Amino acid sequence: MENNPLNKPNKLYYERFDAYSRFLHLLVIISFLSLAITGMIIKFSDSSVFKTLSDLMGGYEVTGSIHRFAAIITFLYFFLHISYLINKRKKRKTSFKEMLKGESSLIPNKRDWEEFKATLKWFLGKGPRPVYGRWTYWEKFDYFAVFWGVAIIGASGLILWFPEFFTNLGIPGEIINIATIIHSDEALLAVGFIFTIHFFNTHFRPDKFPMDTVIFTGKVELEELKEDRAREYELLQTDDKYKERVTDIAPSPALERAARIFGFTALTIGLLIIILIIYSMIFVYQ
């Protein structure tokens, strides 16, 4: 047990996200920000702010190309993630049942409902902070929101991208109009949700403020994990699979700095987009 880092006195870290997942999230951030900016430019084309933004980016042609490129990245990470899930299951030889119902599964279950109720009680001061596991219910929601979003926005986006192709298949022209509404409003929902709710839940909540770099560095201090996700902490005490992820190697300062710079940039861009959207919705959009 000499090599067991748990026995060492210095600071210990726990790797919550592997490199592959971190890379995918990087793709998500980059593509999502690009899609959000270039998409909102069209949605709020009435607004002079977005018009200026469009001009700064080189006009509609450029933003249109960026949007389509980012869409390709979106489809790419979507399929990369699916293949990640498949490969992971094969490698670990876990059953489907375990994959869907296990402690590290993202499928919402009854305990999430209990946790949600307990959380509300905690909010209202009528109970202690619930003991969360590897995934909280809002994180599970976030995860499936992306699934839902990519499917809905992606499908409607493809219709808008290749209208002639789809109508040639026999889809009526009016579907293009409907696709426009769905694409645009669903995107507004996604953008609005990520840049407010997800930002708060993950980064701006007082115990993480101003940001949680775990998604870039992958590592969280064991102490912090113990406080935040007691159930996962418990798990790594017993389960070897989890224990393996504990290390005394701190994330390199360079990575930490890069993570902060990139993270803050992304957060700032996201917040700016939200401000512009709110401004445009109040003053311009009918």
Next chain:
Amino acid sequence: MRKINFLIAFLLISIPCYSQSEENQLCFDCHSDNTLTTERNGKTIPLFVNEKTFNNSIHSKIKCLDCHDDINPDEIPHPENLKKVNCSKCHETAVTHYERSLHGEAYRKGKYLAPSCETCHGKHDILSSKNSKSRTYVMNIPALCGKCHKEGTQVSKLSTVYERQALDDYSESIHGEGLFKRGLIVTAVCTSCHTSHDILPHENPLSSINKKNIATTCTQCHRQIEQVHTKVISGRLWEKEPHKIPICIDCHQPHKIRRVFYAESFPDEMCMKCHGQKDLTKVVNGKTLPLYVDYDQFKKSVHTDNSCFKCHTNVSFSNNPVCLNSGKVDCSICHQTQNEDYQISIHGVEHAKGNVNAPYCTSCHDTHNMQSKNSIPSPTFSRNVPELCAKCHRTGKNIAVSIDESNKGIITEYTESIHGKGLLQSGLLVTATCVDCHSSHRELPKSDQRSTVYKANIATTCAQCHLGVYEEFKKSIHSPEVSNTDKKLPVCNDCHFSHEINRTDQSDFRQQILNQCGKCHEEVTKTYFETFHGKVSKLGEQGAAKCSDCHGSHMILPTTNIESKLSRANIVETCKSCHPNSNRKFVGYLTHATHHNREKYPYLFYTFWFMTILLASTFLFFGTHTLLWLPRALREKRLKKKVNQENKAEPNGEQSTE
């Protein structure tokens, strides 16, 4: 036998002669007595007829009774109130003309000054007009007419001052001079122009001196005059549009001295003696005006062939100097059409009102340095026209201060327009300048129905160059010939702004067209902007379809018309211009859809509201979640901090856990 023949011939000739002279002799028995008189209305009237004079007269061969046909020679004394002699028995045409003439009419009305036949021709002493002793001989005509028509006579008091001097003027005129000084009997006398018997006022269309007839009258003598005048007046006009050319007397005032046109009478050198001096000035209303004329420059002008007096017509030897008070030059003498236009124009009207800012001919054309509009340095050369007009119409210049706000800056706008760039940058001389739309002399405000830029006339004005477009436009739904509506229909300049007119393939124009169509088609423009085409157009995308890309530009037809670009037959092709794979289903895309209209677009309406509710509920749920979370988390953080501080104060204390 021969003798007998002669005798018979003699007898045959002499019998009527004899009998005629015998019959007349019967009259002369009494009427050769120069004391023979009669009394009529209390007046003593001589009844003497000079037999000798009569026998010399042209009527010597006819009998007294041929004219005095109501006299019975046997009835002596003749009854009272015999008829006046009726000349029409022989001179029918002359009398008919006379009777409708001014003279005849006045005579019929009993005007005692009115002449009858005898006033001019005499009674028994009538001589042939070819006889130099005759009063109606060409040399004597001016004197004959002058008996009444000269200054001081009772007739002259009835006429205008100008007419009173007719005889004096005539004698000084080229015609009068020819007649009197050179004895040229083919020269024109009074009757040459006014006719001998058919003298009518010039207002009468039958009159030989009526505007319409004057040319014919003058060309009786001046046969080749057209050729002479093609220098001044376009030859084409003489044949095709004779009403457009000035009539003879517009230049050659009747009666008046016209020889001033000729250099020998008033040579330019005479004028230049004084006007060649640079310091020559005159003072008018306290202002000192230069009177210097740069003669060398004048000789380079378009009027180089004209002598000074051709324009300065009011010069007269009766004045000293000859040009004293000769007044303003009247360009209409030669340029009548232009002048008529000018008089109607806002420039002319304002000038007539005494507006000092209003331009006169010389303001644009200069005075002595007048250049042809084909001459490159001329201010009226097409490339220089905008600058010429800008002299007044540029912001801050005289006229610009009095015109309304919307017209300020028109010069700058024009300069940057497609017309302005074509003209000024590319030097394309056929490009429209100010005068092509506003006309060169008849500029009228757009509110004036006669104006070339009046709303209803704009299309025709533009059609001068853009005929093809005009022909298309005429067939479109926007043409008043097609749409019978009270609504305001657009004309060219509603889409192509008048002065800042742009190339249609340039960004500004394509962006603007939306505002233009939107002025009238407000609803569809709004909904257009809700669709993809509209949204990206707003971002400045040129490629996105604008109104005209689908509806056409000039030949816009209702979609129900099979010819329309958007008719069922054509729409797939129309969309193909941007979407090469356009198909029947594809064109079902609603280009003017709105999700705000439940009746028209139920699917869009419900989709929109479904999405809106989805958004609202998600944000409501998680918004509340976050708002509840925040105060709780803050409180917990504060608590933790406190515990940490306590732990530091008591380092041996228990480690704080929740």
